[in-house]
Amino acid sequence: MFFSKGCFLQKIIYVLLMLLGSTVNTANVYANTQQASGSHSSLEWFERINNFPKQAKLLLNRQLSAGSKSDDERIRIELKLAHISIVQGKLSEADEQLISVVSTAIMPADHTYFLYLNALLRVNQFRYVEAMDYLQRLKNSPKASVIDNDELAYSLLYGQIYLGIYEQDLLSTTLLGAKSLVNQDKLGFCQFKRFEAATLLNSDNNHLFAEVLQSLEHHCLQDSNSLTTALTQRIIADIKSQTIGHKDEVNQLLSQAAKVSFQQDALFYYVDAQLLLIENYLMGQPHRANAILDELAPFMVTNINKRQLSKFYFLAAKNNEQQGELKQALVNYKLYAEQQTNIEKSRRHANASFLEYRVEQDKKYLQIEIDQVTTDIAVAKKNYDSYKRALMIVITVFIVILGCAVLSVRRLKS
Amino acid sequence: MINRFLIGLLCCVSCFVYGQSDANKKIDLANDIALDDFPRALEILDKVEMSWSELSEQERAWHGAISMRLRLIEGDYNQARVTVEQVNHMSMLPNHRLQFYLSAIVLNQILEDFVRAFEYLNYAAQIPFDELSKRNKVRLHLVAAELNIDAGTFSHATNWVKKAVSIAKGSNNDRIKCDVLYTQVYLLAKQELFEEARLLLGTATKVCTRVNDMQALSTFKDIQSLIYRERKEYVKQQQILESVLATIGRTTDSFNYYQTILLFAESLVVQNKFSQAKDALAKLDSFFIENELVGDIATVFRLQSAIEEKENDIGQALNSYKHYIHNQELFDIAINKSQLVHLNAQFASANNELQQTLSRRLDERNDAISKANTMRTLCLVVASVIVLISLCLGIAFYNRRQKVIIIDTDKYDDLTSLLTEKYGQKQAMLTIEAGGARAPLVVVIMLEIGQLDMVSQSLSVAHGDSLLEKSALALSRYTIDSDVLFRCDLTMFCVVTQCYSQADALNYVEKLAHCLGDISIKGINRQAFNFNAGWTSKNVMKINTLQDFIELQQQAQCALEDCLILGNGPVVAYSK
Numbered sequence: 001m002f003f004s005k006g007c008f009l010q011k012i013i014y015v016l017l018m019l020l021g022s023t024v025n026t027a028n029v030y031a032n033t034q035q036a037s038g039s040h041s042s043l044e045w046f047e048r049i050n051n052f053p054k055q056a057k058l059l060l061n062r063q064l065s066a067g068s069k070s071d072d073e074r075i076r077i078e079l080k081l082a083h084i085s086i087v088q089g090k091l092s093e094a095d096e097q098l099i100s101v102v103s104t105a106i107m108p109a110d111h112t113y114f115l116y117l118n119a120l121l122r123v124n125q126f127r128y129v130e131a132m133d134y135l136q137r138l139k140n141s142p143k144a145s146v147i148d149n150d151e152l153a154y155s156l157l158y159g160q161i162y163l164g165i166y167e168q169d170l171l172s173t174t175l176l177g178a179k180s181l182v183n184q185d186k187l188g189f190c191q192f193k194r195f196e197a198a199t200l201l202n203s204d205n206n207h208l209f210a211e212v213l214q215s216l217e218h219h220c221l222q223d224s225n226s227l228t229t230a231l232t233q234r235i236i237a238d239i240k241s242q243t244i245g246h247k248d249e250v251n252q253l254l255s256q257a258a259k260v261s262f263q264q265d266a267l268f269y270y271v272d273a274q275l276l277l278i279e280n281y282l283m284g285q286p287h288r289a290n291a292i293l294d295e296l297a298p299f300m301v302t303n304i305n306k307r308q309l310s311k312f313y314f315l316a317a318k319n320n321e322q323q324g325e326l327k328q329a330l331v332n333y334k335l336y337a338e339q340q341t342n343i344e345k346s347r348r349h350a351n352a353s354f355l356e357y358r359v360e361q362d363k364k365y366l367q368i369e370i371d372q373v374t375t376d377i378a379v380a381k382k383n384y385d386s387y388k389r390a391l392m393i394v395i396t397v398f399i400v401i402l403g404c405a406v407l408s409v410r411r412l413k414s
Numbered sequence: 415m416i417n418r419f420l421i422g423l424l425c426c427v428s429c430f431v432y433g434q435s436d437a438n439k440k441i442d443l444a445n446d447i448a449l450d451d452f453p454r455a456l457e458i459l460d461k462v463e464m465s466w467s468e469l470s471e472q473e474r475a476w477h478g479a480i481s482m483r484l485r486l487i488e489g490d491y492n493q494a495r496v497t498v499e500q501v502n503h504m505s506m507l508p509n510h511r512l513q514f515y516l517s518a519i520v521l522n523q524i525l526e527d528f529v530r531a532f533e534y535l536n537y538a539a540q541i542p543f544d545e546l547s548k549r550n551k552v553r554l555h556l557v558a559a560e561l562n563i564d565a566g567t568f569s570h571a572t573n574w575v576k577k578a579v580s581i582a583k584g585s586n587n588d589r590i591k592c593d594v595l596y597t598q599v600y601l602l603a604k605q606e607l608f609e610e611a612r613l614l615l616g617t618a619t620k621v622c623t624r625v626n627d628m629q630a631l632s633t634f635k636d637i638q639s640l641i642y643r644e645r646k647e648y649v650k651q652q653q654i655l656e657s658v659l660a661t662i663g664r665t666t667d668s669f670n671y672y673q674t675i676l677l678f679a680e681s682l683v684v685q686n687k688f689s690q691a692k693d694a695l696a697k698l699d700s701f702f703i704e705n706e707l708v709g710d711i712a713t714v715f716r717l718q719s720a721i722e723e724k725e726n727d728i729g730q731a732l733n734s735y736k737h738y739i740h741n742q743e744l745f746d747i748a749i750n751k752s753q754l755v756h757l758n759a760q761f762a763s764a765n766n767e768l769q770q771t772l773s774r775r776l777d778e779r780n781d782a783i784s785k786a787n788t789m790r791t792l793c794l795v796v797a798s799v800i801v802l803i804s805l806c807l808g809i810a811f812y813n814r815r816q817k818v819i820i821i822d823t824d825k826y827d828d829l830t831s832l833l834t835e836k837y838g839q840k841q842a843m844l845t846i847e848a849g850g851a852r853a854p855l856v857v858v859i860m861l862e863i864g865q866l867d868m869v870s871q872s873l874s875v876a877h878g879d880s881l882l883e884k885s886a887l888a889l890s891r892y893t894i895d896s897d898v899l900f901r902c903d904l905t906m907f908c909v910v911t912q913c914y915s916q917a918d919a920l921n922y923v924e925k926l927a928h929c930l931g932d933i934s935i936k937g938i939n940r941q942a943f944n945f946n947a948g949w950t951s952k953n954v955m956k957i958n959t960l961q962d963f964i965e966l967q968q969q970a971q972c973a974l975e976d977c978l979i980l981g982n983g984p985v986v987a988y989s990k
Contacts, residue, residue, distance in 0.1 A: 166754055326728045330719075333735050337716075337742065344746045348753055352566035355757040359570070359764040366768040373775040380782035387789035391796055398800040405807055409814070 045080065050187075051226030053084045054265045060084070072107055079106075079113055086121055087227065089268020089305075094121050112141040119157055126350055128161045129357040152181040152188050156195050163202060165354050175199060190220035190232065197235050201242065209239050227269070230260035234273055241280070251280055271299055271308050278315045286322050293319055310339030437462050437473045445480050448487060456484060471505045479506065479514035486521055494521050503537065508545035512538055516557055523564070528756040531561060532763035539767065549590050552582050556597045563597075563604050565756040571601055592622040596630045603637045608644045611637055632658055632670060639677055643684075651681045672701045676710055679717050688721045708748065712741035827901045829879055830886035835908070838900020839967070842910040843960050845898050853912035856957055857919040859926065859949040860970040861889070861907045862978070869942055877938055884933050885945075892929045906974070908967060912954065919951050948974025 048056035060077050063069075069077070078101050085094035098118055106114050115138045122131035138154060155178040162171040175196065182192045197212045213236065220232040237253040240246060258273035274292050281289035293316055300312055317332030440462050444455040462469070462477055469477065478501035485494035498518050503511055515538040522531035538554050546554070555578035562571035575597055582594045595618035602611035615634055622630040635658045642651035655678040662671045675697050682691035695714060702710040719734035825837040833841055846856055863885055870878030882905075889907055893899050898910040909926065913919040930945045950969040957963055 321732070326732050330723065330728060330732050330735055333732070333739060337735075337739055340739075340742070340746075344750070347750065348566050351750075351753055351757060352568065355565070355761055356567050356569050358761060359567075362761075363765050363768060366765055366772055370768065370772050370775055373772065373779050376779045377775065377782045380779065380786045383786040384782065384789050387786060387793045391789065391793045394793070394797050394800055398804070401804065402807075405811065409811070 049080065049084055049087055050228050051223060052264060053087045053227060054263070057081065057084045057265075071105060072110070075101055075106055076110055079110060079117060082117055082121075083113075086117065086124060088264065088266040089124075091121060091125055091268075091305075095125075108141075112138065115141055116153070119154075123157055123160050123164075126164060126346070128165060128350060128354050131157065131161055132354075132357060132361075152178055152192065155181055156191060159195055159199070161354075163199060165351055168203075171199060186219060187228075190216070190228065193220065194232065194235050197239060201235075201238055206243055209243050213239055213243075224256075225260055225263070227260060227264045227266055230257040230264075230266075230269060230273075233257040233260075234269065234276075237273075237276065241276075247280055247284075251277060254280070267299060268305060268308070271296060271304060271312075275308060275311050275315060278319070282315065282318055282322065286319065289315070289319055290323070306339055307343055310336055310343060313339060437465070437469055438476065441473070441476050441480050445483070448480070448484060452484070452487060455480075459484065471502060472507065475502045475506045475514075476510050479503070479510060479517070482514070482521070483517050486517060491521060491524055495525065508541050509547055509550055511541055512546060512550045512554060515541075516553060519557055519561070523561075526752060526755070528561075528565075528752075528759035529762065532759045535561060536763050536766050548581065548585060549587065549593075552578050552590050552593060555581065556593055559597055559601065561756075562760070563601055565760055566753055567757070567760065568601065568605050570760075575601055588621050588625045592618070592625050592627050592630060595621055596627070596633070599634065599637060603640065606644075608637075608641045612641050615641075628661070632662055632674075636670075636674060636677065639681070643677075643681065648681050648685045652678065652685065655681060668701065672698055673710070676713055676717075680713070683717050683720050686724065688724060691717065691721060708741045709745035712738050712745055715741060829882055830901055832886050832890070832907070833898070833900035835900055835902045838898060838902075838908060838910075839960060839963060841900070842898040843957075843963050845896060845910065846912075846954060846957055846963070853914050853918075854954055855913045855915065855919060855951045856954050856963075856966065857911050857913050857922065857949060857951040858963075858966050858970040859909040859911070859923055859947055860902065860967070860974040861885075861909065861926075861930070861945055861947045862974055863905045864944040864946055864978075865942055866905045869938060872942075873938060877935070880935055881933075881938065881943060884935055885930065888929055888933055889926070892926055902967075908970070913951070916951065919949070923947060923949050946974060946977045948972070948977045 045056070048059070060080055064074070064077050078097060082094045082097035082101070085091070085097055094117075098114070098121065101114060115134050119131050119134035119138060122128070122134060135154060135157060155174055159171060159174040159178060162168075162174055178192055178195065182189055193212055193215045197209075197216065200206075200208050200212060216232055216236055221229055221236075223229050233253045234257040237250045237257065240253070241250045254273045254277045258270050258277065261267070261269035261273060274296050278289045278292050278296075281292065293312075296312065300309060304312075313332045313336035317329045317336060320326070320329035320332055440458050444458040444462075447458075448455040459477065459481055462473075466474070478497055482494050482497040482501065485491070485497055498521060501514060503514055506514060515534045518534040519531045519538075522528065522534065535558055538557070543551065555574050559571045559574035559578065562568070562574060575594070578594050578597065582590050585591065595614060599611050599614050599618050602608075602614070615638060619631065619634050622634070635654050639651045639654045639658070642648070642654065655674055658674050659671070659678065662674060675694055679691045679694035679698075682688075682694060695717060698714060701707075702714065715734045715738035719731045719738060722728075722731035722734055825834060826832065827834055832838070842858075863881060866878055866881060869881055886899075886901070886907065889899050889909060893909060893911070896912070898908075900908050902908050911919075911922060913922060927945065927947055934940055948970050950966060950973055952962075952966050957966060
């Protein structure tokens with residue numbers, strides 16, 4: 001085969017990141033910011049956006065067109081819509097929606113939500129440096145908009161960045177930190193488990209899959225028609241295809257995930273699951289692969305990630321090859337290679353940019369630390385001088401008092 | 415890049431001549447001729463090594479650095495790595511050190527040990543900047559830029575280049591200018607900013623031609639060919655690559671030679687000159703396979719696939735293209751891995767200076783805090799000691815004061831506030847001694863209040879006390895400062911004065927008796943009490959001790975007793 005296992009793993013990371021990033025992570029921040037802004041339906045909205053984004057979008061659009069809204073309410077709805085776009089994997093749409101929101105007019109509680117959505121979007125776009133900037137700003141955002149699992153959501157975003165740029169040490173630390181932040185909240189738990197599964201898939205630690213798989217199967221597959229369940233099914237399919245290898249079961253999981261994703265208008269996840277299905281069907285059931293490729297072809301024009309596009313060309317080329325359409329296969333392989341060249345270039349650029357960012361951040365922190373230490377030194381020196389002066393004064397006063405005492409004693413004696 | 419830099423370093427002659435001793439001169443010579451006459455350079459170094467024991471530490475280190483350089487030229491990288499570790503680089507002269515570090519960086523780049531490469535860059539950065547020659551300062555920045563270019567951290571590389579440009583500014587040295595321009599062009603080409611690179615290429619080519627930097631000129635031509643490719647001017651690309659191939663020898667710089675052939679073949683393929691392209695590809699032999707250059711192998715397969723496709727051998731073209739994809743993926747994996755190592759190494763060494771500053775400042779802070787704490791402790795201890803001492807002194811003073819008060823209480827009579835007999839005697843003695851020859855006679859008068867007991871018993875103790883107080887007050891008013899008045903016994907007073915004659919003394923006593931005679935106390939009949947006085951006198955010269963005075967007082971006492979027996983007036987005085 002032309003693909004080594006290591007290479008394959010590198011390629012699937014982006015899918016894992018997309019699977020992890022968009023939906024569940026957003027849940028808590030959304031819920032929290034809503035709570036901070038006084039809404040009592042935050043949890044309900046959170047579930048709608050993450051489980052049933054299509055319905056949530058319809059509802060929001062209806063609200064938007066229903067009647068006059070205050071600026072705050074309108075902005076909140078726009079943010080929710082952007083959130084839904086991220087959940088559905090429509091990143092360019094989400095980008096436009098977030099740009100259209102005038103950030104200066106946002107209430108502080110919603111501003112945290114706005115920052116988080118931006119960070120989330122950048123992570124999903126693999127624009128890690130910008131994502132880190134937003135995460136940094138989130139650190140300084142008002143506490144009023146942060147409750148319980150906000151920290152977990154931020155932590156997992158950091159984790160996704162470190163996973164994306166192969167920062168294994170930072171990733172391990174973040175994973176441990178995130179683990180300590182998981183509480184009784186089922187959504188947070190599932191979110192963390194999916195992230196854990198993604199890191200395991202990346203690191204090839206097959207022996208650790210059993211526990212994660214069990215947790216995901218037992219706790220995170222309740223609502224069969226929700227998008228979050230589809231995402232869980234998708235990651236379970238990844239684990240199973242890498243460990244157990246029951247192709248039929250894997251294909252069934254992927255079919256279900258694709259179906260629900262399509263229903264929820266989450267085209268990214270739909271295409272993703274379908275591409276995996278094609279990959280599986282190409283080995284034994286080429287007619288099915290061919291059918292899905294035809295089905296997918298119209299989606300390749302818009303709302304498609306370039307990595308998915310690359311994979312589509314590759315699978316199409318393989319399919320052509322199997323069908324004996326060598327000329328078309330060559331064309332598709334060329335398109336695949338072209339996409340891959342761009343992807344690899346972008347990857348290296350992202351790695352280098354992130355390193356530069358880290359170096360600059362490190363420089364900034366060091367500078368701040370040096371300034372702090374310099375201030376400490378000045379304070380310590382000042383204290384030293386003050387103590388010295390005080391000591392001199394005490395000694396002088398003592399000597400004066402002693403002198404007076406001696407004089408008075410002498411006088412007394414005389 | 416590495417090759418160009420290596421050659422650049424190897425060409426760098428006569429710019430590090432600092433040797434003063436014979437051995438140093440010989441090593442410098444070996445350094446200078448290393449590229450032109452490698453065997454002789456080796457021979458010179460061997461000769462120097464024969465007198466190893468006579469070499470100083472600095473000379474030995476310099477010898478090691480040049481040995482390493484020769485290994486590098488020779489291509490014996492493993493031996494070069496061993497030599498690098500043996501060199502005591504800290505003992506070298508600044509410019510020698512820099513040359514050694516730059517060579518070590520090149521070696522580690524070749525060995526893809528980026529961690530060590532950045533480590534040596536850090537060492538180089540620690541050399542006092544002012545001690546370096548201008549060219550070496552520039553080279554240091556350019557090496558840092560080139561390491562960043564290879565890692566893909568272009569903005570950092572740009573910063574280093576900018577610094578190098580600023581150092582080189584105003585320099586007339588074409589060697590320095592060529593180095594800077596080369597790195598600038600290389601950086602732009604790596605970022606695929608071909609139009610910007612093109613703007614610099616003309617000047618860069620002129621400057622580097624003046625210093626005859628063949629390697630730089632060759633690279634410029636390669637970059638020019640890429641610019642033509644970008645503009646789809648393939649004929650021009652072909653021409654320029656042909657000229658490069660004509661100048662580069664297969665043996666002198668194999669890597670660049672084969673790379674150029676590959677570019678040349680690509681240009682031919684694009685122009686549909688397949689037979690020529692095939693010939694060009696055939697020249698590649700198995701150089702890329704032997705050296706495991708998967709990226710170039712991938713390009714070869716891609717070109718082959720293109721040729722096969724044009725020749726309508728689709729099956730073979732597809733096969734070649736799949737080989738291209740496979741090799742390209744291997745290349746990407748390798749390059750990504752290498753980049754990550756490179757980036758991590760860069761991160762580990764980044765901000766080293768700041769970290770060192772922080773470390774120093776932390777030490778300073780600890781020191782300052784420790785000093786402040788010590789001073790505070792000292793201050794507290796001293797203050798505590800002072801408080802303790804003050805307390806002790808206070809207690810001692812209080813105790814003493816108490817004693818004084820007790821003594822004072824003994825000194826004065828509670829009721830009349832006159833001196834007690836004991837202190838009165840002493841005071842009288844002091845007055846006599848101090849008074850000297852003020853008057854020749856010391857007169858001691860003993861006065862007793864007659865019937866005082868009766869007054870106290872018949873009226874009240876308060877009446878008696880009042881009588882005593884009034885009497886004391888009257889006596890006090892009468893006596894002058896030089897007189898001494900004190901109370902004796904319960905009912906007696908003693909007055910000590912000095913007179914010129916017995917007549918004066920008698921006069922004094924009479925007046926005293928008279929002043930007492932005027933005393934009247936409410937509630938007491940004047941007849942109920944009277945005063946008796948007995949007095950005596952003695953020459954002042956005869957009273958030398960307290961005992962003398964006491965004897966005199968006893969005589970006055972005797973006189974008083976006589977008076978009590980004989981007298982019966984309200985105030986009676988009797989002399990003895």
